[in-house]
Amino acid sequence: MSPFNSHTPFSYGLVTKIFLLSLLIPLTAQVNAQEHLVASQAQYQQVLKQLQPGDSIILQDGTWQDFEIVFSAKGTAKQPITLTAQTKGRVILSGQSDLKLAGEYLQVSGLVFKDGFTPSNEVIAFRKSNHDLANHSRVTEVVIDNYNNPDRQEADNWVSLYGQHNRLDHNHFVGKRNAGVTVAVRLEGKKSQQNHHKIDHNYFGPRPILGSNGGETIRIGTSPYSLTDSFTVIENNYFDRCDGEVEIISVKSGKNRIQNNVFYSSRGTLTLRHGNGNIIDSNVFLGNGVEHTGGIRVINRDQTITNNYLEGLTGNRFGSGFTIMNGVPNSAINRYHQVVNAKVSHNSFINLEHIELAAGSDNERTAIPLNSTLSQNLFIGSTSPFTINDDISGLEFIQNASNFDTKALNDALAKGISSQTITMVRAANGLLYPNNEKLAKYGANTSLKPILKQNTGAPWYPKSEPTIAFQSGNTINVTATDDDLVNAVKHAKSGDIILLSDGKYNVTHILNINKTLTFKAANPHKAIIRFERPTLFEIQNNGNLQLDGLVINGLSSPDSAGNSVVRTRKWGMLTNYRFDMTNSIVEQLNVNQAFHFFDSGDRAFADAINVSHSQFRHISGDIFRLNKETDDLGIYNAEYLTLNNNQFIDIEGVIATVYRGGTDESTFGPHVLVNNNQFTRVSLGKNNHTGAVLNLHGVQVSTIEHNQFSQSAPIIVEHTVGEPQTRIANNQLNNTAHPIVTELVAVGKQTATINNNKAQSL
Template sequence: MFVKSCSSTIIFAITSLFFLTACEPASQSQKTDSAEKAALSVDGRLIRTQQEYVDALSTIKAGDTLVLADGVWNDFEILLKGEGSEEQPITLKAQTKGKVILSGLSNLRLAGEYLHVEGLVFKNGYSPTGEVISFSEDADTLAYHSRVTEVVIDGFSNPDKFNADKWVVLYGKHNRFDHNHLVGKSNAGVTMAVRLNSEDSQENYHRIDHNYFGPRPILGSNGGETLRVGTSKYSLSNSFTVVENNYFDRCNGEVEIISNKSGQNKFLNNVFFESRGTLTLRHGNGNLVEGNVFFGNGKDHTGGIRVINADQTIRNNYMEGLTGIRFGGGFTILNGVPNSKINRYHQVKNTKIENNTIVNVDNINLAAGSDAERTAVPINSSFSNNLVINSNGQNPFKIFDDVSGITFAGNIANQAPQEEIAQGFNLQESDLVRGDNGLLQSQTAQAAEVGAPASLNPISRDDTGVAWYPKSGDAVAFDSGEVVNVESASELMQKIATVAPGSIITLAPGDYDINKQLQVKTTLTIKAETPRTVTLYPMRSLTFEIEDGGSLKLDGLNISGVKSPDNAGNVLIRNTKLPTLFNYQLHIHNTQITDLNVNHSAHVFDAGYRSMADHILITESVFENITGDILRLDKEQDDLGIYNAEYVTIKDSSFSNIEGAVAKIYRGGTDESTFGPHFRMSNSKVQKVGGGKRNKTGSSIFLLGVQQTRLAENTFSVAKVVTIDHTVGEPRTQIVTNTFTNTPMPVVTETFAKGPSTAIVVGNIAK
């Protein structure tokens, strides 16, 4: 094994001898004689330093193999350029697969013909350019008939979350990207893209197959696609790209998992596992979607296929347990824009949707997106021989406009659809049985040749990516690690910096004066040994800071602000003020937080700019005598569709004498590429909240741009108004069975939509 001996950036071309300081793996084998070196290079020329690589490239020829020595190669910008042949490609590979690590500011570019790369790992860094792996040297020098296989890119993200880059970009023609492992892209930018920005990259016949696209976290903004084929500008050009036998595992970046933006592509036999969003035929005509399998398992916002444009064929696919709504539904056919610009929505026409199985899918949306702009309904299209079964007794079809341009015939369903499409369905009781292929099958439907064929066999996760690098498991959960017992404040301050992910710091009964800022660097629970027998006294302006990669749970504590410094704007918990790359969670359970009132504007939690919470959860907790806000999630006011929390859930809690708001959530702009934020509050009490003179919203709860809101069975007493502003998308608000005593009824405003509010407001009591 080799270790790095220096760390400086190198930029070079094959034909140039100019280079900056070389960074090279150090090894005892450097001291061996030439015979020993040759023995180590049985299957090619062993390369130990970046300078050796430059020298080797200057004489490279067809059939040559360069072998990078095992070790960490830091700040290594690799350009593999040469002219191989079909029989004798030029190869760059790892000495041992998985043991050549490209870190720091590193990337890989291919230029020429018949180039082959395998066995490398990119981790602990990011590309200094906009692409980690690029099938081009520059705009004029591309790769053709080249292949990248068994390469890993793991968390190789730009630390500036919204400094967008791409991990893999295919240019040129006849290239293949297969059996690779891409996981953990946390910053903006598509994970993988096919570019058609020149004639040399159009009609390219690329093949993307057997790759493992591992978990991609919620971005909270547009620009989180996992795969994009083409762009709007060139979407009327054909690509002829084949995407087959890939596994998309919890790819949750945004509403489009795959964004197709070109013509004549094939999406075959891919598996989408618990991935939020859809395979979207966003632009381009004449594409084929066949044999794909979507497993939602009831997870939020899991979707299937979204259909736009002309001459599309969607057949023999299987969709199960998908909960998605609107554009992210289980199956969606969109309305178009008349005489659409190339970057808007072209009308669905001449599209065939046949022999698909759609099981326990919440929403099949027809003519979706119908509004004043999107008025071009689907035409000359068919929906035939599909199997639609829902075990919950609900009809999944939602019709938003005229669907007479879609012919429905030969379908089987167990729930009666709407009258205007009912003639195309035969109703039968469900006889689904799970087959050996893991899919639910109907013997009746198979006999009638309806639904996906029994021969459909989804590719397994283990048959994608590489065998020598582990697939992603679940993220570290709260309370999943060791228990660390603590009896004093000094011990707490020491342990919080060193515990392993998932640990539970258990506090013995007593009082704890916290005179240092506590940095939360990992997933951590701080818990009272016996609930409410522990009191923390913050003695700094900031008590807990959640660093990038940290998450915090407070359980069973009392937290009193009576010893806080007499400063305006004290904060109990805050994200780091620097933009963060990784999403976090904050849970507060069975905890009492009181008397944050030594001075004005003392807040419980203040989100950082460009931070994203997967979930903020408050349960069975009490908040009293606080001069600021409980949750401040309103830092993204540049109106770019970015926001600070995906889910905010409050239940069985009480808030009294709060001068600020219980929650301020802001999501501005007109982007429709995300699902959140979500806000849910139930069985909670709000008394004397929102009346402070520094509460500029004048609200006890202020929600702007929240996509899903539910207020249920709460009591509001002498509180300021709940303000909800519906902006983009199709926001869903339910305000049900709440009691408002000496409190205005909630105000719901429709900023963009015309007509009455879409909010459901029922069963509430005003006193």
């Protein structure tokens, strides 16, 4: 008998009515949900006042200029309130625009921030005020593309997460150029602590070198709140060439989980800077041999590092492939807490140049790691990567394996790392594993699946290459006629080659370089350029300059102090630039007593300056002036200066002055590489107040080898913080004083390597 017959208390007809009513309730709610298409900021403000759970605001396609969006509303878990684009990617927020979320269960998607910068401290903030936060809210498929304050040292964050239980996913962040964190988790106030935020499936595209502190890609917390737990999860993100500073992710809080992320060719490390009890699990670090690529840096208590894969990392010291730090006894909250109870297991360390243990040991950082274990890890390399900086008796190595000889290592390492023949093969997931199944217990497991770049970010926004290569465009032929060269510069596209035919060019305008351009002589040294303005080339934002085969002569230049062949934009630059010169001649820059070749302005930063196979002669001023950041905040003007196979003859000023002041240790540069050059009667002019041929202050890496100095001033190097590496070797010093290296911070003898420099009096 059916349970729904006429004799039962619930008749079939009643059940039918109840069923229909249950369908009607959600259907009614769905009917009541409104979609509001708005075409102006005024319409947006009107709609915002009447939003109900389930409603949507849709921004009409187009460019919204100077739109400070406050998205304040209260949805529910089942009926969030949404703000989205009419078409994903076609709503552009530009000028002085930003977004603030406040309330409950909000969702934002489909917007693009570009061509401007935030009028506040954040582009996207999960709060309206200190007391009006967003909770249970989501920002997804939003793009922030080169949306930077034009002052590179004016700091702002692109995204700041406040409140609790918020999600940031499938977003595209690329080209953060000014100071400030790309994504910051803020713990100020109890309502933002124990937050359980989730940051996942985002594409963190290339972030250029900042050249100072303040260039992290993600930071969780700050020093004052570092003993507070955050419970933030960062997973399945792709970090593509995130080079801002030494810390890619800076963890400054406790109980966070960072897992299943890929770090691709990114300079720096995932740093457990402050806070305890964090878990670093199943991440993949692929350095690809790029300089200063690093892995994981361990500080503080109770950190767990397991099942991570690290390959081809070249970094050293604080930026090494794997680092366990020394701490400061009774450390202040903003210094270095001792490593205690770290668990490092089942990680693969493949072809790392450096693993640093008890790193940073000095007169302050004397607290060695304690009660920590490294077990069942796999170490693969042609030689041992370990550097031991202090007592490591508090690190216990248990059942680890390597393919290099461990007999000469510290006893603890030798006993805890078994050396054996290991053949590695690349698996379907792209990672290397031992081909012997008996070794499967060592290192990361084969089930590791690195997130693919194409599976992160907004699927509708292209992941374009940020750098345009020299000589990648069209060739523009010019002749030595009036304004032909000036017009070519004006109409050229980025990547183009301006090919100069034989002749004498008299340039009456400053050539503004705001794109990637190459000036090349059709026949080397047959195109001769003179210029009538205080400078010939001014590198501006988006500008990169290459010179090839030219002769540049200063006889037509005005008699005014401070002339230069090349200078950067006077009022600072936002974008990093590149300068390259080869097979060229620069001569007769001597119409006054201070005619320079290359003069950087302050707040300008070169990724690389490369000069090779060129000749400089009869110059009254300096060649490279990279010394404008004198506020001693760890800021500097160039990451790399490379001089190779050049001749410098009768130069009164300094060949290169490079300055990086202050005590900050968050950067890798500057780097100065001077090899196989000839210096003849150089840097002895009365206006050279440094008394140096090369004057290097705070440079982190200097290599000066196989040069010939004749009747020239000495090399002067001043070491500051960061354990700078200086090598001055195999140079000929003819009537030239020996190099002078001074330690301004480290106690004891200077640490530079100075050897096999042959002095001779002629």
